[in-house]
Amino acid sequence: MKKIINDPATVVAESLRGLAVAHADLLRVRDDPALVVRADAPVPGKVAVISGGGSGHEPLHGGFVGPGMLDAAVPGAVFTSPTPDAVQAALAETTGPAGALLIVKNYTGDVLNFETAAELAAVDDLDVRSVVIDDDVAVKDSTFTAGRRGVGGTVLLEKLTGAAAARGDTLDAVEALARKVIGQVRSIGVALTAPTVPHVGQPSFDLGPDEIEFGIGIHGEPGRERIPAEPADALLARMVEAVASDLPFAAGDRVLLFTNSMGATPQLELYLAHGIAERLLAERGIVVERRLVGPYITSLEMQGISLTLLKLDDELTQLWDAPVRTPALRWGI
Amino acid sequence: MSCSAEGVAAALREAAEVVAEHRSELVELDRVIGDADHGENLSRGFTAMVAVLETEVPPTPAAVLKLAATTLISKVGGAAGPLYGTAFLRASAKLGDAAELDPPLLIEALRAALEGVQARGKAVGGDATMVDALIPALSAAEGAAGGSVAEVLAAAAEGADRGAESTVDLVPRKGRASYLGERAVGHMDPGARSTALLLHAFAEAAR
Numbered sequence: 001m002k003k004i005i006n007d008p009a010t011v012v013a014e015s016l017r018g019l020a021v022a023h024a025d026l027l028r029v030r031d032d033p034a035l036v037v038r039a040d041a042p043v044p045g046k047v048a049v050i051s052g053g054g055s056g057h058e059p060l061h062g063g064f065v066g067p068g069m070l071d072a073a074v075p076g077a078v079f080t081s082p083t084p085d086a087v088q089a090a091l092a093e094t095t096g097p098a099g100a101l102l103i104v105k106n107y108t109g110d111v112l113n114f115e116t117a118a119e120l121a122a123v124d125d126l127d128v129r130s131v132v133i134d135d136d137v138a139v140k141d142s143t144f145t146a147g148r149r150g151v152g153g154t155v156l157l158e159k160l161t162g163a164a165a166a167r168g169d170t171l172d173a174v175e176a177l178a179r180k181v182i183g184q185v186r187s188i189g190v191a192l193t194a195p196t197v198p199h200v201g202q203p204s205f206d207l208g209p210d211e212i213e214f215g216i217g218i219h220g221e222p223g224r225e226r227i228p229a230e231p232a233d234a235l236l237a238r239m240v241e242a243v244a245s246d247l248p249f250a251a252g253d254r255v256l257l258f259t260n261s262m263g264a265t266p267q268l269e270l271y272l273a274h275g276i277a278e279r280l281l282a283e284r285g286i287v288v289e290r291r292l293v294g295p296y297i298t299s300l301e302m303q304g305i306s307l308t309l310l311k312l313d314d315e316l317t318q319l320w321d322a323p324v325r326t327p328a329l330r331w332g333i
Numbered sequence: 334m335s336c337s338a339e340g341v342a343a344a345l346r347e348a349a350e351v352v353a354e355h356r357s358e359l360v361e362l363d364r365v366i367g368d369a370d371h372g373e374n375l376s377r378g379f380t381a382m383v384a385v386l387e388t389e390v391p392p393t394p395a396a397v398l399k400l401a402a403t404t405l406i407s408k409v410g411g412a413a414g415p416l417y418g419t420a421f422l423r424a425s426a427k428l429g430d431a432a433e434l435d436p437p438l439l440i441e442a443l444r445a446a447l448e449g450v451q452a453r454g455k456a457v458g459g460d461a462t463m464v465d466a467l468i469p470a471l472s473a474a475e476g477a478a479g480g481s482v483a484e485v486l487a488a489a490a491e492g493a494d495r496g497a498e499s500t501v502d503l504v505p506r507k508g509r510a511s512y513l514g515e516r517a518v519g520h521m522d523p524g525a526r527s528t529a530l531l532l533h534a535f536a537e538a539a540r
Contacts, residue, residue: 076411077373078370080368081410081411082410084407107509112412113414197370199360200370217509217512219368
């Protein structure tokens with residue numbers, strides 16, 4: 001394992017220190033429990049939008065803290081959900097009478113810890129709601145699994161709910177919007193290599209030189225299917241089919257297409273993939289109205305990409321275009 | 334050992350040592366079917382717990398277990414933090430003001446722990462989780478109810494071993510391993526394994 005680190009035990013804390021130094025105008029960082037908070041929090045009268053989860057997915061979530069998006073991010077250890085007291089600390093620093101929305105990815109650990117935090121918040125008389133995003137079409141949504149995972153759609157959900165909170169929506173309205181977005185966003189991911197978690201020191205799974213994992217999650221957990229590597233046209237056709245047929249997305253639908261690098265896939269390949277995906281969607285009569293291309297929800301240095309499709313309407317498009325100013329996503333301000 | 338608060342604290346210290354010894358094994362089990370953090374997370378939680386117990390040992394077994402629960406919940410994260418935290422918390426609640434643990438009380442605590450884990454994680458037997466270790470641990474403990482605390486715990490540990498072994502042949506239906514489906518068959522559930530390890534540590538400390 002070659003990584004630019006000192007000690008696996010201090011990776012997250014040292015990285016957060018760097019984030020704080022680099023973006024002191026936007027956010028502040030707290031140690032033990034680790035927390036990334038908007039510099040001007042709490043913002044009076046505004047619903048707080050908070051998310052969190054294991055570290056190693058940067059810029060998710062700390063890179064999305066700032067006006068127009070998150071009020072706080074709660075980072076756990078690498079690929080490990082944060083603890084309930086950390087979520088409580090985030091609530092304490094950001095949340096007033098307007099309440100807070102917790103955005104939780106559907107992974108067992110995240111759900112259990114955030115659920116516990118929300119119960120504790122109720123004891124403190126805070127109005128806290130939580131939504132669980134489960135956009136990954138790779139997982140069969142049945143009682144036989146932990147349910148679909150929350151993956152790429154999380155980035156879009158954080159932007160849209162952040163924009164709704166910024167324009168002054170009530171907690172009821174922000175929560176309703178979040179549920180609407182969760183209902184119409186879908187993703188699929190693919191991995192060419194495995195990530196290496198610092199405290200483990202070896203790749204999270206073993207993949208042959210000509211194999212890829214189709215339907216990968218964001219924690220380096222194996223996907224559902226291992227297939228031989230194939231040219232980009234064939235791979236993207238497989239990915240677009242998996243995502244578009246799920247909702248399903250139909251001819252005439254307006255969508256946001258989010259092509260994401262899982263960490264190590266370079267822009268050269270990422271834009272190549274994005275171009276193919278747009279072409280394939282056009283062939284289906286699906287209208288790509290907005291785009292996001294880049295590494296926004298990653299899995300350490302894993303090579304691979306994910307595709308996320310969100311069905312748009314005028315309101316969602318408007319919220320997407322609304323100003324945002326965070327380390328990783330910034331326009332309009 | 335005495336089954337006073339000090340005895341329970343000693344059992345937790347023993348558990349911390351066993352977790353540290355098996356850290357890599359648990360990480361490896363989890364690497365194959367999950368995300369490779371189970372050993373790391375448990376180790377972090379038990380290390381913190383031992384540090385807290387160094388500064389104070391609460392007066393009753395219940396209070397010691399409660400302290401263990403809150404430390405695990407606030408230090409472990411992942412799924413294991415809330416699940417083990419809930420197990421210790423529910424066990425603690427069963428013990429009330431008792432100054433000493435006896436076999437009937439211990440069995441009640443084990444039952445409460447199992448029920449707590451099931452309530453929190455929504456898993457049932459056969460899902461390939463720590464519940465598959467806890468169910469046979471409880472029934473083995475009940476079978477040994479006539480013996481000493483040490484004998485009850487030893488029986489529970491052996492039951493948990495068998496349960497952990499049984500997860501090898503199961504298709505996981507909870508947690509991150511569930512995403513693998515059939516591909517997870519042939520691998521032991523890391524949570525079931527750590528449950529067995531903890532019970533062995535408690536049994537060892539009680540001898």
